Amino acid sequence: xxxxxxxxxxxxxxxxxALVPKLAERVIRRGLRVVVEPGAGEGAGLPDxxxxxxxxxxxxxxxxxxxxxxxxxxTPPSDADIARLARGTVLIGFLDPLGAPQxxxxxxxxxxxxxxxxxxxxxxxxxxxxxxxxQANVSGYRAALLxxxxxxxFFPMLTTAAGTVPPATVxxxxxxxxGLQALATAKRLGAQPTGYDVRxxxxxxxxxxxxxxxxxxxxxxxxxxYARELTDDERxxxxxxxxxxxxxxxxxxxxxxxxxxxxxxxxxxEAVHGMRPGSVVVDLAGATGGNCALTEAGxxxxxxxxxxxxxxxxxxxxxxxxxxxxxxxLVELLELLVDAEGRLAIDPADEIVAGACxxxxxxxxx
Amino acid sequence: xxxxxxxxxxxxxxxxxALVPKLAERVIRRGLRVVVEPGAGEGAGLPDxxxxxxxxxxxxxxxxxxxxxxxxxxTPPSDADIARLARGTVLIGFLDPLGAPQxxxxxxxxxxxxxxxxxxxxxxxxxxxxxxxxQANVSGYRAALLxxxxxxxFFPMLTTAAGTVPPATVxxxxxxxxGLQALATAKRLGAQPTGYDVRxxxxxxxxxxxxxxxxxxxxxxxxxxYARELTDDERxxxxxxxxxxxxxxxxxxxxxxxxxxxxxxxxxxEAVHGMRPGSVVVDLAGATGGNCALTEAGxxxxxxxxxxxxxxxxxxxxxxxxxxxxxxxLVELLELLVDAEGRLAIDPADEIVAGACxxxxxxxxx
Numbered sequence: 001x002x003x004x005x006x007x008x009x010x011x012x013x014x015x016x017x018a019l020v021p022k023l024a025e026r027v028i029r030r031g032l033r034v035v036v037e038p039g040a041g042e043g044a045g046l047p048d049x050x051x052x053x054x055x056x057x058x059x060x061x062x063x064x065x066x067x068x069x070x071x072x073x074x075t076p077p078s079d080a081d082i083a084r085l086a087r088g089t090v091l092i093g094f095l096d097p098l099g100a101p102q103x104x105x106x107x108x109x110x111x112x113x114x115x116x117x118x119x120x121x122x123x124x125x126x127x128x129x130x131x132x133x134x135q136a137n138v139s140g141y142r143a144a145l146l147x148x149x150x151x152x153x154f155f156p157m158l159t160t161a162a163g164t165v166p167p168a169t170v171x172x173x174x175x176x177x178x179g180l181q182a183l184a185t186a187k188r189l190g191a192q193p194t195g196y197d198v199r200x201x202x203x204x205x206x207x208x209x210x211x212x213x214x215x216x217x218x219x220x221x222x223x224x225x226y227a228r229e230l231t232d233d234e235r236x237x238x239x240x241x242x243x244x245x246x247x248x249x250x251x252x253x254x255x256x257x258x259x260x261x262x263x264x265x266x267x268x269x270e271a272v273h274g275m276r277p278g279s280v281v282v283d284l285a286g287a288t289g290g291n292c293a294l295t296e297a298g299x300x301x302x303x304x305x306x307x308x309x310x311x312x313x314x315x316x317x318x319x320x321x322x323x324x325x326x327x328x329x330l331v332e333l334l335e336l337l338v339d340a341e342g343r344l345a346i347d348p349a350d351e352i353v354a355g356a357c358x359x360x361x362x363x364x365x366x
Numbered sequence: 367x368x369x370x371x372x373x374x375x376x377x378x379x380x381x382x383x384a385l386v387p388k389l390a391e392r393v394i395r396r397g398l399r400v401v402v403e404p405g406a407g408e409g410a411g412l413p414d415x416x417x418x419x420x421x422x423x424x425x426x427x428x429x430x431x432x433x434x435x436x437x438x439x440x441t442p443p444s445d446a447d448i449a450r451l452a453r454g455t456v457l458i459g460f461l462d463p464l465g466a467p468q469x470x471x472x473x474x475x476x477x478x479x480x481x482x483x484x485x486x487x488x489x490x491x492x493x494x495x496x497x498x499x500x501q502a503n504v505s506g507y508r509a510a511l512l513x514x515x516x517x518x519x520f521f522p523m524l525t526t527a528a529g530t531v532p533p534a535t536v537x538x539x540x541x542x543x544x545g546l547q548a549l550a551t552a553k554r555l556g557a558q559p560t561g562y563d564v565r566x567x568x569x570x571x572x573x574x575x576x577x578x579x580x581x582x583x584x585x586x587x588x589x590x591x592y593a594r595e596l597t598d599d600e601r602x603x604x605x606x607x608x609x610x611x612x613x614x615x616x617x618x619x620x621x622x623x624x625x626x627x628x629x630x631x632x633x634x635x636e637a638v639h640g641m642r643p644g645s646v647v648v649d650l651a652g653a654t655g656g657n658c659a660l661t662e663a664g665x666x667x668x669x670x671x672x673x674x675x676x677x678x679x680x681x682x683x684x685x686x687x688x689x690x691x692x693x694x695x696l697v698e699l700l701e702l703l704v705d706a707e708g709r710l711a712i713d714p715a716d717e718i719v720a721g722a723c724x725x726x727x728x729x730x731x732x
Binding site: 015044045046047127128129130133134137138141145146148149151152153154156158160161162163165185188189190277278305317318319320321324325328329332 | 381410411412413493494495496499500503504507511512514515517518519520522524526527528529531551554555556643644671683684685686687690691694695698
């Protein structure tokens, strides 16, 4: 039977795993073998025994997970990881094709058929495979929690016998999946959330989670629903108006990412200086330069009493559910690549296959 | 005019301050002077300039805050602090009279008239002075946030295209102010909260914040509305039933404190072993021995995949609002001790004065 390998992630701080036991069971019921690297689930609180109980095998030196027909991963493989993949392997995971095209080239040269979850087309048939969204959901939720943790004040309004404290005001910049989840979580916690995005058509979604819409009067819609980059004039005017608005909020959470590019600066140094001491900025774009000019990637810094926090991998801080959601996404894609008899059946004519396959797409149906 | 000193807290990790600028203003309007130790508000994000703008003076070596007629503090004074108080000083703050009676004796010997906020009678006229409650509100809110932060899973139910994750189940032991706020916050975040207390009459309060009531069938009501200590038999039966129940929850938050005594053990080692990996215990009783047998005061420990967290001073992690609420409580008490002309007027016949004054109560009205 076709074998599916699950690697133990090696990136620093990565606690997720690409397949959880109950999804392994589903794959095995489909007629495939699952081979798990020992300890792969440990960071997510999933010991090897749970995989074994689900019917998975544990990888050994003689039968490494990376020699399976299909290999599942969370983070992109290193050069050393790629060298350990056999020619003809099907690799599925986050591969950062826009940020690191040289890795995709290395996979192609190694004869690997690579599916990047980032490249899955955003069509309704592929929604269940949308790992970017599932992990962004986790990031948005955790960003709001982190902001609440860093804030020296309550998020909810509190009424006591000695008086009342008002709810925290939270501004979320970028109303994609992460931004909407951050708004919804801040709202749940009792804060007064406000959302902003350069795409005015998302205003309705912002309002649907109970948040207000910040209208700065600047629009920029690009391909695939992503924000396009603004012109210089637009950006200057946007920053001027944003800078003015930001000073009125207790918390700013930024989620403005442009795939494959440096993140736009939305919170300038001047904006931070305009915030009250005790305010908090949580910047989810730290890995690509940050949405805040004063962000230091992966660190907390305090400037004029304002805490600027740059978490780099929030899904890894909630590894059980992040892994479970991710595994569901991968298994949905995996099931598209395998026929009813449990054999590889990669259809290059399928829109999802063609979109997600970033290296080694077979010419014909296997 | 009567002077009111605000000390800079010296206890490790203490970021609160006993008076915030806007309450200083209220005291000054009352005809009193406010003298603030430089940097007193810094940990709470309140620079000296804000106090100065409110009309307060900054203490100097020649005019120390501890030489004021009335001195406000958050944490109990050290021996060195007591030595710096002049005879006749009125001291107001957390003084831990039950936990450290020798400190109260030292204050009495130093000729200090000491008001412990812990000793304010729990009568309706004193509600606005109830610092235990205001700080417990902060602790309960932060305990739920901390639990959400430590959990490897979502608190809310999440529905995605690839399926649904169920809400986290949260058990809160002890339904005082902190417990109720923890339940309310867990509920806000979308978890399924359940409350338990040895006092069955609080079941209605637990339900009123949207939580379920865990009925173990054991009751123990003591003086002042606090739980009395259970008998040995009751405790054994309680632990057996609790241990069984605890294994069904993702998160357990414990808030069972008995003033002046060692905290009861409610979460045994066996109970922790019965929890699923990835579960979380947040124990608010760490300072007095902990409600969980495996708690290490002030630390996070992981046992069998269960994280046991023992935060010792949650209000200090949210210093701005914790200080603001606390300052309101102190000023309410202060205003009871001062007459319309701004002179000390301590009435030993007043129930609140008589209850709160733990040392040096004047024999007659001043």
